[in-house]
Amino acid sequence: MSSPREWISKDFYRELGVSSDATADEIKKAYRKLAKENHPDANPGNDAAEKKFKAVSEAHGVLSDPAKRKEYDEAKRLFGSGGFGGFGGGQPGGFDVGDIFGGAGGQQQGGFGGLGDILGGLFGRGKAAGATANRPQRGADVETDVRIDFIEAVKGATLPLRLSSPATCSTCGGNGAKPGTTPRTCPTCSGSGLVSRSQGSFAFSEPCRDCRGRGTIIDDPCPECAGEGISSKTRTLTVRIPPGVSDDQRIRLAGQGEPGRGGAQAGDLYVRVHVADHPVFxxxxxxxxxxxxxxxxxxxxxxxxxxxxxxxxxxxxxxxxxxxxxxxxxxxxxxxxxxxxxxxxxxxxxxxxxxxxxxxxxxxxxxxxxxxxxxxxxxxxxxxxxxxxx
CATH class of the missing domain: 2.60.260.20 (Urease metallochaperone UreE, N-terminal domain)
Structure with a gap:
């Protein structure tokens, strides 16, 4: 799974072939079409199709979540073309964009983490930002498609479902730290992720440089996820199709979506069922x-x-x-x-x-x-x- 810093260099709208003002339904429709065309099960051994499948899954994971999409759009406007120069660009005393999103040394568990907190701190929402820096965030819902025959739809079936999607890192359990170690509270910001500064008549908050706005410091990052706490994996689930399922019906698998952030619950997985026609019935x-x-x-x-x-x-x-x-x-x-x-x-x-x-x-x-x-x-x-x- 890409880090938020890498997300800035990607065009998720172009990946799905939709405009930046596309509706949620248009995004979902484009994702379902591309995911179906490039699914690994339909393209065995095709590395290009698998790469495209992962790319559109990542794009859908961000653009289908209203909060993530808003932060992504804000980040693209601010940093996508080198904007907000006072924060980076290698300028002396500047603040690296990587620091805003958190680098390998900081705990980062998907989403844009502290971006909303940072902007809030800069523009007068310091307390709210500090409170949300480490706030748990539920994982995004995920949708996939399966095809079954007519008899399976009538009588029900149990099917294996292979997914390539973000999942909690099995090595560190999602905390981003090397097994045997734990993240420690940042002593500089006391875990808030923000520090206050005064400049003349103004006082404002900015991301803590020591923990990069995360509130915790990982001294020994997990080798599996490089401190992200989340990695993209291919997993196989067992899906029980109930008797009498209809074509285009969605089945909800609670807690099988993207993992949550900060210990929050995972999102749900929705399996959309497509039923083949029967030659007689x-x-x-x-x-x-x-x-x-x-x-x-x-x-x-x-x-x-x-x-x-x-x-x-x-x-x-x-x-x-x-x-x-x-x-x-x-x-x-x-x-x-x-x-x-x-x-x-x-x-x-x-x-x-x-x-x-x-x-x-x-x-x-x-x-x-x-x-x-x-x-x-x-x-x-x-x-x-x-x-x-x-």
């Missing part, structure tokens, strides 16, 4: 649908037909004189959800007309047509045509 809520071709004689004379279900087959009685397009209902043969809610199987009968007739079939149909000569199958239309002199 359709779906309306909890009801399954199927269209069954039947012959004219089955509709006219009635009879019994055999219909497939997801678990086997059933027999349905077709009443005599049934019209093509009529739907029969098989109770309880649809989708059953975990809470016991149950749907039906809706069977639509569709008359099948043969494309070719042999001599015997033709003679039989001609005889039938003569026998039915007095029967008008469309009386309403005939009456209308008569009124119009046809």
């Amino acid at each position: 359709g779906r309306k809520g909890l009801d399954l649908t199927i269209t069954v071709p039947v012959s004219f004689t089955e509709l006219a004379l009635g009879g019994t037909i055999t219909v497939p279900t997801l678990d086997g087959k059933i027999s349905l009685k077709v009443p005599s004189g049934t019209a093509s397009g009529r739907t029969l209902r098989a109770r309880g043969k649809g989708i059953t959800k975990r809470d016991g809610a149950q749907g039906d199987l809706l069977v639509t009968l569709q008359a099948s007309v043969p494309s070719k007739l042999d001599d015997a079939a033709r003679e039989a149909l001609e005889a039938y047509a003569k026998a039915m000569a007095e029967h008008d199958p469309r009386p309403e239309i005939t009456e209308l045509l008569r009124e119009r002199g046809a």
Whole structure:
């Protein structure tokens, strides 16, 4: 995971292909498209696709969080093109931009850390900034996509989900310090991350130079995360898809998103489910649908037909004189959800007309047509045509 200092050199909007004033929905849509195209599971062995996947995941992690996005935009305006020169640029007595965000020697656990605190201290929010320098911050929510087949959606499934995302460093447990050591409270600022200075008639706060605004000092940074407390890792989770899940439905996995900062709880992981079509069955809520071709004689004379279900087959009685397009209902043969809610199987009968007739079939149909000569199958239309002199 990149440090906040590195974030300044990146254009997350360009990474996702959206404008800087893009809405949250536009950002989410762009991320989902790029993540799907470049997911490691869809591009095995493709290093470029994996690199792009990590880049768009990082960009989405910042731009999808309103607080992080605001701080990122502020930082880009201030420092993205060398602005705020009084704080850096190698000038004598200047304050390095790296000091603002915290370097390898300071504890940095994702987000922009002290940027909002620093700006608050400079422009009259010193107490609030000091109070928030080490305030715990909940981790960002993360969203990913899975594809399942129709039967898995109906019956439920347990799937492995491979994610490449920021996670709490397993070596240091997230505190950024080398195992066996712990961060110590900065003696200069007493853990506030800020020190006060007076200049003439003005008094203002600035980031503590010793701890770089973090409030703690890490003497021995963790070798795994270089003091960040967070590292980007590929992990595999088990996702339980409940029976009856719908296409485009989101499943929430609490606490499986980005890790929190300062000991706060992790964000949530949302798994968006995409369900493939079935070659025979359709779906309306909890009801399954199927269209069954039947012959004219089955509709006219009635009879019994055999219909497939997801678990086997059933027999349905077709009443005599049934019209093509009529739907029969098989109770309880649809989708059953975990809470016991149950749907039906809706069977639509569709008359099948043969494309070719042999001599015997033709003679039989001609005889039938003569026998039915007095029967008008469309009386309403005939009456209308008569009124119009046809």
